[in-house]
Amino acid sequence: MFWTAAVTTVIVYFASVNFHEHLYFYVWVLGPAEIPAYVVPSLLSPADASPFPGPETYPPLNHSIDSLRILRLLPGSRGLSCQTESTSFRDHPQYRALSYEWGSGDRTLPIVINGIETRVGKNLWEALYHLRDAREEQVLWVDAICINQHDLAEKAIVVPRMNFIYRRATEVIIWLGPHPPPKIVNLSRMVWWAFAPPNIDKAYHEGWWHQAVPWLFDLMHANYWTRTWIIQEVGEAVRLTVHFGKQSLPWDAFVAAVATYRNCFPRAFWTDRVSALEDLRRSRREGEIYSFTDLISVFRDSFCKVPHDKIYAFLGMAADDSPDLIPVAYNKTLAQVYGDVMRFVAESTIDRGVKEIELVHMSALVRRLLTRRTRKTLAVDEKPTSILRQAEPYTYYENGADKDGKPQLQARTAYHKEWYEWAYTRHEQTTISWLPTAPERLDSWTDFGQLAPRTDLMTAIGIIVGEIESFGPTVESSLMSSAVSKAWKRAIMQKLAGKPNQKSMIALYERLHVVLSQQAAASSALNWITSLRPNVGSATASTTTDSPRLFIGSTGFFGIASPGARIGDRVVQFWESSAAAIVRRDENRSADDGAEDGVVARGSIVKEGYSHDWDTPHDKGMFAIDREGSTIRLHLDLNTLTAMTLNSLNM
Numbered sequence: 254m255f256w257t258a259a260v261t262t263v264i265v266y267f268a269s270v271n272f273h274e275h276l277y278f279y280v281w282v283l284g285p286a287e288i289p290a291y292v293v294p295s296l297l298s299p300a301d302a303s304p305f306p307g308p309e310t311y312p313p314l315n316h317s318i319d320s321l322r323i324l325r326l327l328p329g330s331r332g333l334s335c336q337t338e339s340t341s342f343r344d345h346p347q348y349r350a351l352s353y354e355w356g357s358g359d360r361t362l363p364i365v366i367n368g369i370e371t372r373v374g375k376n377l378w379e380a381l382y383h384l385r386d387a388r389e390e391q392v393l394w395v396d397a398i399c400i401n402q403h404d405l406a407e408k409a410i411v412v413p414r415m416n417f418i419y420r421r422a423t424e425v426i427i428w429l430g431p432h433p434p435p436k437i438v439n440l441s442r443m444v445w446w447a448f449a450p451p452n453i454d455k456a457y458h459e460g461w462w463h464q465a466v467p468w469l470f471d472l473m474h475a476n477y478w479t480r481t482w483i484i485q486e487v488g489e490a491v492r493l494t495v496h497f498g499k500q501s502l503p504w505d506a507f508v509a510a511v512a513t514y515r516n517c518f519p520r521a522f523w524t525d526r527v528s529a530l531e532d533l534r535r536s537r538r539e540g541e542i543y544s545f546t547d548l549i550s551v552f553r554d555s556f557c558k559v560p561h562d563k564i565y566a567f568l569g570m571a572a573d574d575s576p577d578l579i580p581v582a583y584n585k586t587l588a589q590v591y592g593d594v595m596r597f598v599a600e601s602t603i604d605r606g607v608k609e610i611e612l613v614h615m616s617a618l619v620r621r622l623l624t625r626r627t628r629k630t631l632a633v634d635e636k637p638t639s640i641l642r643q644a645e646p647y648t649y650y651e652n653g654a655d656k657d658g659k660p661q662l663q664a665r666t667a668y669h670k671e672w673y674e675w676a677y678t679r680h681e682q683t684t685i686s687w688l689p690t691a692p693e694r695l696d697s698w699t700d701f702g703q704l705a706p707r708t709d710l711m712t713a714i715g716i717i718v719g720e721i722e723s724f725g726p727t728v729e730s731s732l733m734s735s736a737v738s739k740a741w742k743r744a745i746m747q748k749l750a751g752k753p754n755q756k757s758m759i760a761l762y763e764r765l766h767v768v769l770s771q772q773a774a775a776s777s778a779l780n781w782i783t784s785l786r787p788n789v790g791s792a793t794a795s796t797t798t799d800s801p802r803l804f805i806g807s808t809g810f811f812g813i814a815s816p817g818a819r820i821g822d823r824v825v826q827f828w829e830s831s832a833a834a835i836v837r838r839d840e841n842r843s844a845d846d847g848a849e850d851g852v853v854a855r856g857s858i859v860k861e862g863y864s865h866d867w868d869t870p871h872d873k874g875m876f877a878i879d880r881e882g883s884t885i886r887l888h889l890d891l892n893t894l895t896a897m898t899l900n901s902l903n904m
Contacts, residue, residue, distance in 0.1 A: 305402040306364075306371040312339045316410055321418060322399040323348050326381055326391040333381055334365040337398065342421065350394045350422035352486040353380050354477040355558070366398065373397060380428040383499055394418060396482075409581045415482075416489045416569025425490035426501075427483075429475045433498035435464040444506040463639030469514050470636050472497060474682060478526040481557035481566045484548070487530045488537060488570055504534075518637060542572035544603050546611055553622060553904070556685050560587060563622040564594055573601040587623045588698050594619050595891055599711035609886070610876045612713040613827035616894050617902035620698060625904065626688045636680035693900050699892045710888040714876050715825035715834060717885055718858070719808035721818060727800040728813060731766070732773050738766065745805070754809055757861065765803070765811040765859050768866060804856075810868075812858035824856060825885055828876055831857050831867035832901040834887065850885060855897050 314320045320341040327334045340346045353376060360375040373381075377397055384391055396415070401407045419425055434440065438461050472495075477483065487493065493504035502510070508531045515524045529551065533543070543551075548567040557563060565581050579593045598608055598615050608615075725731070725741045745762060749755040799816045806812055806824060814822075818835040825834040835854035857867040870876075878884050889897070 305397055306366050306373065307369070308401060308403045310337065310366040310369050310371055310398075311401040311404075312337060312367075314339050314407065314411075315341065318343065319414060319417070321346070321394065321411070321414070324393045324395050324398050326385050326393055328386050328388050328390055330387050332365070333363075333378065333385065335381070335398075336367055342417075346392075347423055348392045348394050349424045349426055350419050350486070350490075351377075351380060351384075351396075351426050351428060352419075352477075352483055352490075353377060353428040354475070354480055355397065376428070376430065379431055380426075380496075383428075383431065383496070384426070394422060405583045408583055412565055412581045413568060416485050419486050419489040420491065422490070422492075424492045424494060425486060427477070427487070427493065427495045427504075429472050429477055429495060429497050431498045432468065432471050433500055434468050435461075437461045438465045438468060440500065440502060440506075443502060443510045465510070466514065466517070467636060467638050469510060470680070473511060473514070473521075473524055473527060474634070474680075476684060478523075478530075479554075479556045479685065481552070481555040481562055484530065484533070484552050484555060485566055485570050488533050490534075493534075542603075543570060544608075545571035545573050545601070546598060546608065546615055549618065549622060553618070554687070556627060559583065560623050560625075561585070561590055564590055564619070573597070573603045591619055591623060591698060592891055595711065595894070596709065599709075606714070606878060607873075609712045609714040610828050610873055612711060613715070613832065613894070613898055614829040614902070617830065617832075617898040620693065620895075620898075621690060621902055621904050624693075625690065627685045628688055629683055630686045632682050632684045632686075634680045634682070635677040637675050638678055639675060687904065690903050695896055695899055698895045698899075710890055711894060713827065713887050713889055713894070714878060715827045715885055715887060716870070716875055716883050718824050718826050718833075718860075719806040719810065721804045721812075721814065721820050721822050721824065721835070722807045723805050723820065725803035725805070727802050728769065729800055731803060732769060741803070758809065761809075761811055761859060761861065764865065768859060769813070771865065806858065810858045810860045812856050814856040815854045817854035818856065822853065823850070823885075824858065825887065826858070826868070826870050828870055828873055830898065830901050831869045832898050833857055834897055836885070836887065850887065852887060852889065852893055852897060857901075 312322065314322065318341050320339055322337050322339050323346055325336045325338070327336065356374045356376040358374060361372040362375055362378040363370055364373050364378060364381070365371075374397065377395065381393075381395075384393070400411050443465075490504075494501045495504060495507045508527065511524050511527045515521055515528075533551075537543075545567055548571060549563070552567075557566065561581075561583055564579065568579055568581070579590075579597045582589075585593075595612075595616060598612060601608060725744075726737045730737045731741070742759070742762060746755065746759065749758055801813055801815050802818070804812050804814055804818070812824065812833065814835055819837075822835045822837045825836055827834075833856045834852045835856050836850040837853045838850050860868045862868065876884060878886075
């Protein structure tokens with residue numbers, strides 16, 4: 254009778270309420286190790302549920318000192334209940350910091366914080382559920398709960414401190430999800446690998462390693478490794494552990510297991526994500542520093558939800574001396590964030606000469622990072638699994654004698670040992686990938702394309718590759734009329750008749766038209782060439798047309814130049830950039846007056862080589878400032894720099 258009444262009560266209860274709002278009742282009663290598949294995803298949360306607790310669950314912070322909230326995860330075996338409290342680093346708080354993937358936010362689960370029922374993302378809920386102890390309180394720092402995600406002003410204060418929060422933690426916990434290893438997997442052996450070179454041959458023939466491989470495959474394919482914020486969280490950790498379900502490994506042991514995996518499967522390039530983080534930690538231990546530009550370049554392909562975080566996530570780790578030049582402000586437009594970053598790069602004194610070489614490339618890179626768009630895709634990979642081959646009999650012969658004592662070979666039967674072979678199964682996973690970069694518009698990044706006064710100038714180092722020797726047809730006429738294109742080709746052949754470089758220049762001419770044709774096929778691909786207008790000297794007395802024109806360079810190259818260029822102007826290239834500057838000294842001032850070369854037009858060139866794209870110098874050594882006569886320092890305002898680099902980088 255009791256069980257009949259209990260079941261009836263439960264049925265009546267769920268019939269009278271919105272079931273997915275009270276899913277925690279199921280967890281509270283049964284206390285499952287994982288959320289059953291049949292309640293995901295429709296019953297996890299209402300469609301409009303937020304993955305963050307409500308603002309009423311956050312006790313106030315004292316912003317006059319370095320303060321933080323900590324989370325006290327209460328003991329128990331059913332449901333999740335916790336308390337938050339404010340403290341400061343003056344009180345020497347002892348806590349562990351959680352590093353995890355936020356997830357899409359469309360699946361949430363209930364949690365009680367300070368006596369108030371609220372909701373958090375499914376992945377965070379699972380992490381807290383597995384970290385919760387039945388008897389002892391756990392003290393944690395979790396960004397989604399300890400930072401008021403609804404308060405942009407608070408985020409602007411706390412986000413710059415996050416590197417300090419993770420560095421001060423007694424342990425940083427990497428949560429990869431509920432992926433417990435197979436029972437046969439020897440975690441203690443993996444820990445030993447962290448302190449001695451692994452015996453791969455021995456491990457290869459041990460059954461537990463073959464069981465570990467599919468499990469490691471799942472751990473390394475976790476979307477966690479693609480997040481932007483984990484770079485700081487992992488890089489700053491003093492003590493780091495990797496958690497999967499109720500079990501864990503020290504970071505060094507996990508890295509050793511990943512290295513062994515890569516030795517067994519050399520084409521497993523996705524292990525590079527783990528290796529890059531270990532390289533970062535090791536180099537920092539050895540005293541190397543990473544500038545802000547180093548960090549955004551190395552980890553450019555990491556993902557984050559808010560575009561601002563492609564910048565803000567690296568500020569705490571950067572060794573530059575002027576981090577306050579990039580104020581954290583999530584209410585700023587992307588153009589404002591871009592301006593902050595470029596001023597930061599221009600004014601930092603760390604590797605000053607290197608930053609001047611990188612300035613033009615960084616201008617294009619930062620804009621692309623802020624505007625890259627993502628999509629969900631189905632990634633397909635081959636997952637290795639092991640097959641145990643049973644012992645097979647084989648026959649061998651040894652010397653013996655027959656019944657009369659005469660020598661005779663006698664057959665014997667023996668068995669091979671059992672062995673393992675790798676088989677591969679199709680593995681599908683929903684992941685995030687980048688969409689192709691879209692053409693940039695100048696008015697998205699400047700004051701509607703109008704050049705600002707020459708203030709806040711930034712220094713860029715380039716290399717002079719030659720001068721404009723002669724002009725050809727306009728780009729438009731060259732692409733629209735085969736007769737125009739052929740006529741210029743004949744003129745080039747006649748000009749170079751009898752010269753040793755005639756054939757190579759004609760081949761280069763053909764490459765120029767391949768590049769132009771490829772870009773013309775893409776919508777707005779050549780609009781960048783008119784983005785830069787003259788800003789020095791008597792630039793109006795230049796070419797006889799307002800259209801971009803083709804030209805021949807004095808040192809054997811072809812190019813394209815925007816209106817404003819003229820014969821005799823110098824062509825300047827920059828490191829890792831397809832954009833070239835057309836420069837000229839101000840005619841109204843003499844060199845004795847300190848006149849500098851100013852940018853009058855923009856261009857791109859093709860030189861000897863095999864690429865079917867605009868020439869892009871990759872060797873930083875070419876730009877050493879002591880290369881007399883070839884390097885040049887240009888002083889650019891932000892709008893000129895932006896116009897000069899528009900659409901010069903595709904990612």
